[in-house]
Amino acid sequence: MRFSDTLIPTLKEAPAGAEIASHVLLVRGGFIRRLASGSYNWLPLGLRVLKNIERIAREELKRAGAQEILMPVVQPAELWRDSGRWDVMGPELLRLADRHGREYCLSPTQEEVVTDLVRRTVFSYRQLPCNLYHIQTKFRDEIRPRFGLMRAREFIMKDGYSFHLDEPSFERAYAAMHECYSRILERMGLRFRAVEADAGTIGDGESHEFHVLADSGEDTLVYSPASDYAANLDTVPAPALPDEPDAAGAEQLAMRKVPTPNAGTIDAVATLLDVPAARCVKTLIVYAEEGGLAALVLRGDHQLNEAKASRLAGIRRPFGFADEAQVRAELGVGVGSIGPVGLGLPLVVDGSAAALAHFVCGANEGGQHYTGVRWARDVGEVRVADIRNAVPGDTAPDGSGPLAFTRGIEVGHIFKLGTKYTQAMDVAVQDADGKGVAPLMGCYGFGISRMVAAVAEQSHDDDGIVWPPAVAPFDVHIVALNNIRSSAVSRTAATLHEALEAAGLETLLDDRDERPGVKFADADLIGIPHRVTVGERGLKDGVVEYRRRTGGEVERLRPEEIAPKLAAMIRPAA
RNA sequence: CGGGGUAUGGCGCAGUCUGGUAGCGCACCUGCUUUGGGAGCAGGGUGUCGGGAGUUCAAAUCUCUCUACCCCGACCA
Structure with a gap:
């Protein structure tokens, strides 16, 4: 192709607002141009890369035994009501109505449509297993699109769905898809990692994410250098760390109230009282079920893991921190001075915080903290749970050694759905005994357009993109x-x-x-x-x-x- | 949605505080010169200063309002 005949509008300067390398370089190189927030035109060069990624995906999907179909973007609301997701999905689902006032949505994913298709066409166990996929434009009304192609509202995804009569059949397909995604990424010459993940709202079974490794990735990946263990930070169990003995001698300590003016953060309190942050405790106020409040307590040097917290019984889903004004109104104290002593809210204490022999915490009084607090004596019985983020050096859940951290861009996610959708949508396939059973289902997403950004992110230098041969335009x-x-x-x-x-x-x-x-x-x-x-x-x-x-x-x-x-x-x- | 910011020629920006009728670099067009890592000279075109309303003799500039976009948080391929 001749450059002079092709629309390749390269730019000397970075577009305003582009923050990360892939976004800057894809726009400067004339691969894409923005139309609106989170939506992009694909110019000749960009389309060529996109098509290459699609081609590799198709080849590997075929090898894995999946069949390509194509499903509509505009989907009737009634299907989504069938599955119960019309109400659950929230504003991320872009809804529209036709001239007759009938409701539709723009497809963010296809579980409903594919399940409906299967329920109308697959009646016998002889037709199973059945593994279908398509590559299609998706629309998700993201709260905040960003980083160019990385988090777009309109994007191109390969999404696949498989149906099975029994567990062994399903497990074979799941393993085949795992292998398939690994092969796709290997062919592109990328450094990547498959990790255990949180299934979120899509399924409630096991799931794995595929991440292209890059410092600009939005996800934190945790792995054990000494074993195969790798997981998204969201899901990594964090051990309850034992208290480090210190000179104070917990037995003799009495709880004392000390003034801590203007010390509203753990760092400030730790510095002021000259104690390690690990001996301070932070108390976070969140929404409980039924609109009330609850308190989560962590060691000062640890971070709350919101995915874990949102799985706690009694905590509102979606998880949310309480509004500061509401906290002040109900507890009579600002968020910087809260502590578990006499708080009067349901408490959940992280294992590592609960293991402290004595600690410093807010006194539920402005500018005051307690020192020498002991759980049993001063707080009483508390509910203990793992609610913190693992940190580098924590022991891996498989006991293989200390954990290490890296950053990744999620480009694929495979889920075990069980019968969540097939039951909700009344899919019944007759088994060998003529009995109707709901098939087991899996779903497998792969972000085709996001891959373009992920490749550019991992493979570039100061002068531009360095396309791996497999995807180069x-x-x-x-x-x-x-x-x-x-x-x-x-x-x-x-x-x-x-x-x-x-x-x-x-x-x-x-x-x-x-x-x-x-x-x-x-x-x-x-x-x-x-x-x-x-x-x-x-x-x-x-x-x-x-x-x-x-x-x-x-x-x-x-x-x-x-x-x-x-x-x-x-x-x-x- | 909460917090922060931006909107001026195709692109990147200055001008706004202190109101006086719009400017720089790049790009683009013409000519000449130049030609192995983003050329030089000369000439040229290009703007409802995001939209609306208001204040004023006068608004890019002040006020109100709407919109779009970007950054931080929750969500996800």
């Missing part, structure tokens, strides 16, 4: 220097272009009337893996120059050597 980029002036250059470049295309290599020929510097800079920005530079300087010696986007040596080769050499390297099988 083109195989080869010919930079023709001063081709407008030099007929030798333009002729050689055109011949090379034809030879490469004839050899089955997708080739972009930069034939624009631009100065060399502009072309080199754009070539780096766009990030095509192989570059061939055609210039008069080389042509005088009868050569062109070959170089990889990843760097390395410049090779001087005769023009006719290029196509065979690159074809052998890029498509060895062909």
Whole structure:
């Protein structure tokens, strides 16, 4: 393809508001352009990358035994009422009505539609297992779209659903999808990690997420370097740490009230009283069920894990911190001075906080804290639960050693749904005895458009994107220097272009009337893996120059050597 | 939705505090020169200053209001 015939609007400057590398580089390189918040136009280069990712996904899905179908984007509300999700989904579900006032929504996912399809077409266990997927535009009215393609409202997802008569059949499919996603990511040459995850509202069974490793990732991943254990921070059990003995001698300590003016944070209190943060306790006020309040207590150096807290009986779902004004109104004290002593709210204490022999906490009185507090003597019986985030160094749940942390971009998520949807929507398949049973179901999401951003995020340098060969918009980029002036250059470049295309290599020929510097800079920005530079300087010696986007040596080769050499390297099988 | 911020030519920005009729860089068009890492000179076009209302002799600038976008939090592929 000729650069001059293609819409590749590269930009010298980063667009205002773009924060992360993938967003900046995808816009600057002319891959995408924003239409509205969280929605993007795909320009020729971006579409090529997207299609490559789709192609790899399709190939691997086929290998895993999934069948491709295509389901509608606009879906009738009644299906969502059937599953009970019309009311549960909330404002993230974009709803609309047709001219007759009938209600619809824009598809954020397809459990309802696919389950309905199966209920109308699959009647016998002989038709199972059945593994269906499609690749389609999704719409989720995200509270806050951000980071370009990373968290868009309109995006392209591959979503798949499988149905099974029994557990072993389901487990085989789940394992096959796990393998399938791993293969997709391996083929793209990415560093990634599959982790145990929280199923959230989609299912209530087990689930695994696939993360592309990148510092800019929105998720914290926790793993054990000494074993296979890896999980999303949300789900990692945190051990109850024993108290570190200290010189104070807990037995002799009495509870004392001390003034702590202007010390409303753990750090301030710890500094003022000269005690470690780990010996202070923080009390967080959250909404309980039935609109009341409850208190969660953690060691000062620990963070609340909201996913764990939201699973606690008696705590409101969705989880939320109490409004500060409401706290002050009901407890008569600001959030900086709350403590468990005589608080009068239901308490849940994290295991590590509960293990403290004595501790410092708010005195439920402005500017006052207690020191020398002991649970049994001063607070009484409390409910103890694991509600904190694991921290680096905590022992792994499998006992293999200390945990390590990294950041990831979630690009895939597979769920065990059990019969949640098939039961709710009355799917009954007859088994060998002629008895109707609700099939077991799994669902498997993979963010195709998010992958584009994830790849760029993991694979770029200061000059631009460095596309892995499997997803690159083109195989080869010919930079023709001063081709407008030099007929030798333009002729050689055109011949090379034809030879490469004839050899089955997708080739972009930069034939624009631009100065060399502009072309080199754009070539780096766009990030095509192989570059061939055609210039008069080389042509005088009868050569062109070959170089990889990843760097390395410049090779001087005769023009006719290029196509065979690159074809052998890029498509060895062909 | 809560908190913070921004909106001025295609893109990136200054001008707003202190009201006087819009500017810079890049891009774009023409010509000449230049040509292996984002060229130089000369000339040129480009703006309902996000929308509406108000104050004023006069509004990009002050007031009110609406909208869009961005950042931090909850949500998720």
